[in-house]
Amino acid sequence: MKREPRRWVGRPLRRLDGATKLRGDALFTDDLRLPGMLVGKMLRSPHAHARILSIDTANAEALAGVKAVAVGEEMPVRYGILPRAEDETALAVGKVRYVGEPVAAVAAIDEATALAALDLIDVRYDPLPAIFDPREAMTREDVKIHAETKVANIERQASLLFGDVEGGFAAADHVREDTFFKAAATHAPIETHAALAQYSGGKLTLWSSTQVPHYLHRALAKVLELPMERIRVIKPFLGGGFGGKGEPFSLEFVASHLARKTGRPVKIVHTREEVFLSHRGRHPMHMTVKLGVKADGTITALHFRNILDGGCYGSYGLVTLYYSGQLLTCPYVIPAYRFDGFRVHTNKPPSGAQRGHGGVSPRYAIDVQLDRVAEDLGIDPLEIRLRNAVQPDSVTVNDLRITSCAFSECLEQVGSAISWKERRGKLPRGRGVGMAGGCYLSGAGKAIYFNPMPHSSVRITADRGGGVTVFSGAADIGQGSDTMLAVVAAETLGIAPSMVTVVSADTDTTPVDLGTYSSRVTFMAGNACLEAATQLRDVLLAAVAEELEVHVDTLEIRDGVIDGPGIDADPLTFADAIVLAESRGGPVNGVGGYTPPELGGSYRGAGVGPSAAYSFSAHAAEVEVDLETGHVEVVRLIASHDLGVALNPLAAEGQVEGGASMGLGETLMEDYEVLEGGQLACPSLLEYRIPTAVDLPDLETILVESVDPEGPYGAKECGEGSVHPTIPAVVNAVYDAVGVWLHEVPISPETILALMKKDQTRRVAPRGATRP
């Protein structure tokens, strides 16, 4: 489908906040300071699993400059991002479950005093046996990380069955089963978490680096036992989230509690080590893939088994578990599908949601398995993907509704860009190309807690000077949602984006948006903004029509000027229209809300996976493998992404590039490893290596437009689906280069060398020549 020409949509636009950030004027949470502000610090557990016998805070309280000390019993109400997994407290109560769990906190006049006070808190522990492998935790009835789990430490088992799986495997000409492991990764935003709380006049204000002000608002009310109207949550500029700021964190409750306790503002800023300990990153996944295909490569059945290492708390894990299964019925048609998954507790920092939530690691397993099957049958990997590609306006076996879809085009475009036909299997040994696909939702179809209200609401007001202000609860975490709202409002109202001010993510002044997660903001807040702007435009044009005595349908707004019959002589501006409308009785507003349609099946787990629209993606990678060292260099990475319509191509390319770069980091270097005993192996950015500028090639982006029928101006997501195909594209390219399959990620030179050696004892590989 081709899209209509637009005035602003589709034009590369500078960010609304670009200059502010570039000048150093943007105030992030840690940049805020209030008179009388105290510094908060938290004491963390040295044990992976232990009963807390006693906490003696007397010496800390006696230290000059200490204003308050807090322990878990003061805030015993449990919280968690998912109502079904409220299993955390702000500070540990009764026992600790991972090294680094917050146990007590202090507020003091400065950081040095606060740190000195932490040393004076005497916590006595009774260590318990700790478990770090989920496969062991599944059967250890003698060690219970949570008393509530029925079977050992299994938080949840999920089984899904669609279609005739046994029949599908029986009808297959080739069935292949293999195991895969994807290690934990973590978000590593460059801004550490920060929270500043002020309790004044019976009201709490919390400035926090949060992706989810609304969910945080609810959790604060619950834990602090304050009514919601006595709490205001503000998200200042936020320095990267990727899911790592997507749920309530201990420091937010503790800062609030200490502010209420002392009557003074309290700020807590995580150190880099504390960011790593707080985690909520990618679950380690132990995966088994059984894939059946016909001789021509058509998939007949898939059985996917997954054990997710959840760490010690629930976080988003139940959703991760279901996503890991549900998202596999796309972008390849799977006529029969079975999923068996377990989320298991271990004594590690909690796993949670990270960019591409739930689907990234399974996508690695499936897209590598597809290449393996293609290799077994002598089918080209691009061909097998095209043959199985999901088509527009279809329904998957697990009842996901597919509308706009340009997956085949994504595959063809990256194939052409990397000269697939000429190069796959034809490059000298050590050099190879690989490909993979992916898909992702444009926002979860269901809210995290059941409620009948819109998922996104937007209010737009117009001022007499001709400007408009968009009020939205959506949290701009750097992806550019404020600018997206301005583009949608400007396009709809017929004015320049520079005439639009966006006020966002402040629970006192902006209508609710569920937050920045599940790649939902462009689709949902964008649609709410479109509706609000349309309503405002209608109010303005009705006033003009009445004044000019013309029919409203004959009028339009173009570049800030009202256009229509009878106004040729004396042009009416947008500001004139506002004055006319306001003269008819008060301020001029528009409101809009977006609620996803009822989607999905009625089976248990059907609530996770449905979305009003899906993005599609394909990546092609070219690698150079050093035959002596096993080192892999990704020479090229081409990322195509069907995002419906690019509202702002600059921002969209940035999302795709960012997603692919995170995928490359996870493929090549990122391993969030916990050592035996529970110590984190990588508590700094030196040990946890994210890609630097010299680690990445010039990522190449191809935006593919399918014009979604329900997206705002046809737009879908692009921020998370762009991670999905990266890992398997690189792993498949490594196979093309040196003939070995990597079943563990991150990939390591040692593994590649060992596999190459094994491979060479089996057959003598042609060297430095064109392979057959």
Next chain:
Amino acid sequence: MKLLRLTVNGDPVELGVRDEETLLQVLRERLGLTGTKQGCDLGDCGSCTVLLDGEPVLSCLVLAATVEGRSVETIEGVAGADGLHPVQEAFDEVGAVQCGFCTPGMVLASKALLEKDPRPSRSEIRRALSGNLCRCTGYVKIVDAVERAGKAYPA
């Protein structure tokens, strides 16, 4: 405690500093120049990059007491009253800013590079910025911006 005199963004500054105080702490907490960011406090991320006599340094690793008499440029000193510096302008134009947290350090590191070599190759740009971590962009547009900004400098 030491009495410290230095120049910050062209202005004379005089204050007492403790022995262990870092330049980053002085800038952010004492002088209110919060444009310089703290991402790790360990010298790993580059967010706290400032220019010390024109050379990029990690201000979290510089003891304030050691910069007596020297000249510091922070992000707040880069733009003029009449608009953005060419490096900032290029970052804005090509979409090199996302969350903005690494941006001040990136801008200063880029400016230092271009003042030495206004026509660096893409790999030279990548090398010069390899100590400044960005988690949002994948660096492509940052490299684009530095390339573009270099054209505003006399070759």
